[in-house]
Amino acid sequence: MAQELKVTARRVVSVTLLDLQGDVTMFAEAELTRAYHAAVDAGARALVLNFAGTDYINSAGIAIIISLLTEARASGITLVICGLSSHYQKIFRMVGLTQYAEVFETEEAAVGELKSRSSEPA
Amino acid sequence: MSSEKRIIHLHIPSELGYEKVAMGAARSVAQAMGFSNDRILDLQTAIAEACTNAMEHGNRLNAAQRVEVVLTVEENALAVDVNDKGKNPQFGEPEIREHDKHRGMGMYIIKQLVDEVQWSAKPQGGQVRMVIYLEPKEEAGA
Numbered sequence: 001m002a003q004e005l006k007v008t009a010r011r012v013v014s015v016t017l018l019d020l021q022g023d024v025t026m027f028a029e030a031e032l033t034r035a036y037h038a039a040v041d042a043g044a045r046a047l048v049l050n051f052a053g054t055d056y057i058n059s060a061g062i063a064i065i066i067s068l069l070t071e072a073r074a075s076g077i078t079l080v081i082c083g084l085s086s087h088y089q090k091i092f093r094m095v096g097l098t099q100y101a102e103v104f105e106t107e108e109a110a111v112g113e114l115k116s117r118s119s120e121p122a
Numbered sequence: 123m124s125s126e127k128r129i130i131h132l133h134i135p136s137e138l139g140y141e142k143v144a145m146g147a148a149r150s151v152a153q154a155m156g157f158s159n160d161r162i163l164d165l166q167t168a169i170a171e172a173c174t175n176a177m178e179h180g181n182r183l184n185a186a187q188r189v190e191v192v193l194t195v196e197e198n199a200l201a202v203d204v205n206d207k208g209k210n211p212q213f214g215e216p217e218i219r220e221h222d223k224h225r226g227m228g229m230y231i232i233k234q235l236v237d238e239v240q241w242s243a244k245p246q247g248g249q250v251r252m253v254i255y256l257e258p259k260e261e262a263g264a
Contacts, residue, residue: 002139025138025174056142058170059228087163094234095227 007035016044021053024061046114052083069100082110128195133188136181141173144191164235171228172204172250180206207247
């Protein structure tokens with residue numbers, strides 16, 4: 001009944017996209033943390049969580065996302081969100097998740113913003 | 123769908139994932155009643171949170187114990203009761219349940235998404251009653 005989450009990483013120039021496919025619930029924790037740490041260990045410093053392939057997120061899943069965002073922030077990693085439906089954008093705002101991460105409508109918008117930041121002079 | 127009250131009973135196993143059965147049933151009923159897609163999505167999310175709470179905290183994920191979901195179609199509203207078999211009084215207002223973060227968040231989400239919600243502990247188990255109205259009720263004094 002539950003759709004197991006699969007996370008696939010792909011690189012677009014200096015940005016790593018983590019494409020989520022399936023349900024974001026308590027069962028997603030191991031796969032999400034595995035994919036995040038694999039990307040960071042491979043040198044990623046700007047990541048996008050792409051929710052375009054998921055249509056079911058619950059509070060346990062949101063708690064996992066908040067935990068990842070907190071970890072990223074503490075490590076100086078930029079982690080942003082894209083591909084959420086308007087319903088889940090509303091839910092993420094409702095629970096304050098947008099205080100932890102920027103939310104972009106599309107993958108292109110998220111990648112464009114992160115690329116422009118990486119090209120800014122320090 | 124006529125204005126006569128209709129009641130639909132579902133009994134789902136206390137196994138995470140089966141809340142989708144209740145979500146699907148609620149969508150079918152709410153669509154037939156004329157609710158907008160946004161309201162249906164709100165209700166489905168609220169039902170998902172109530173069912174997973176009932177499975178995890180009421181029935182302790184014992185798949186043999188069922189979560190009962192009752193959809194009651196009223197003239198201008200859809201009421202959804204989610205009942206578990208938890209023996210301990212476990213449902214209070216969300217703000218007094220902050221020791222369990224994601225559960226507290228789930229209860230907060232429910233409160234935000236439906237027009238009325240009530241948690242109660244009964245001798246036979248816990249219950250959440252949620253109601254959405256076809257036309258949102260006016261705020262008192264508004």
